[in-house]
Amino acid sequence: MKNTAFLKFHEAFGAKIVPFAGYNMPVLFEGVNAEHETVRTTVGVFDVSHMGEVWVKGPKAFDLVQKVTSNDVAALTDGKIQYSCFPNKDGGIVDDLLVYRINAETYLLVINASNIDKDWNWINDQNDLGAELYNASDEISQLAVQGPKALATLQKLTETDLTTIPYYTFKKIDFAGVKDVIMSGTGYTGEKNSFEIYFNNADADKIWTAVFEAGAEFGIKPIGLAARDTLRLEMGFCLYGNDINDTTSPIEAGLGWITKFVPGNEFINRAYLEKQKNEGVTKKLKGFELIDKGVPRQHYEICDAAGNVIGEVTSGTMSPSLKRPVGMGYVKSEFSDLGSEIYIKVREKLLKAKIVKTPFYKG
8 A cells, every 4th residue: 555645644633544546545534524514614635645647748748638538628728727537438437537738738637546557558558649648646745725714724825826726727836935836726625716736745744734834723624535525425526436437428427518529629439429419328427315314325226216226326425514415326317307206225215315406515
């Protein structure tokens, strides 16, 4: 198992450490609900250094990224970020990712920790264009500083006006005395004016200490993986391995908005996915709320009123913010309209639920 540069800090805060995606990672500190509430009301810090970072460079960088990702990279300008996915050749998704355009010949791909090796091999296998590839995953640390007081916390540590880094943009800045830190207006919690910070492992101690000192007046706290999951689910964000995988298409997953069938965007398996978009799919990923008492969990069956199986739960929880059970799952298309009545099978009992619009949490 690998350790991030922050393991000693997690242990000092009393974290419960678990194996995750090849790393020893903090799953809990004081408890899911308390940590969740910290992010929604003040500011929390996630160690997301286990995520992967791949550089694509050179004259053919754009061509390769356009080929392997579903979104339209041509729409990016320097300092902009896209959410995207790697379509496979069988209608599924290799991974979902963020694409950062540094300049016309330099892109940073931020990928899921559990898929680093798979993604690296996939990108290399598709690179018949001669783009330069470099896997920097083991060299880069990353913190996600999220919540209403994230901006005020981080602004203390840089002369750059962080309000000039809106959602899905980034800048290289001097931060906490460290040069060329990537400050990214992104995050997995849905909190506005929150940031993800990329820097070399050697600067990890300095930046962690500075961030926690800056956020002390706001009650800043470290946040574990468990609360990260409840926060992202309240926003209806997909989690690879739960809601999307090698067998689910972006069209089925409601990710048509990152699957751009525009001229010049000849990404892998475009024709198949475009056919799905035009002709429709047999199942769709939808959000739902339980009406009956209970908590939905991954792999629970979704049924109709007669008990016939019509789908499966992919993610579910008792929403800490909303105080009600919510989830996502694939259902047959005829049951996917908003307001449709479905049932979640929990210990042989059918619990009534209804299809609702995501995000569940509106802020």
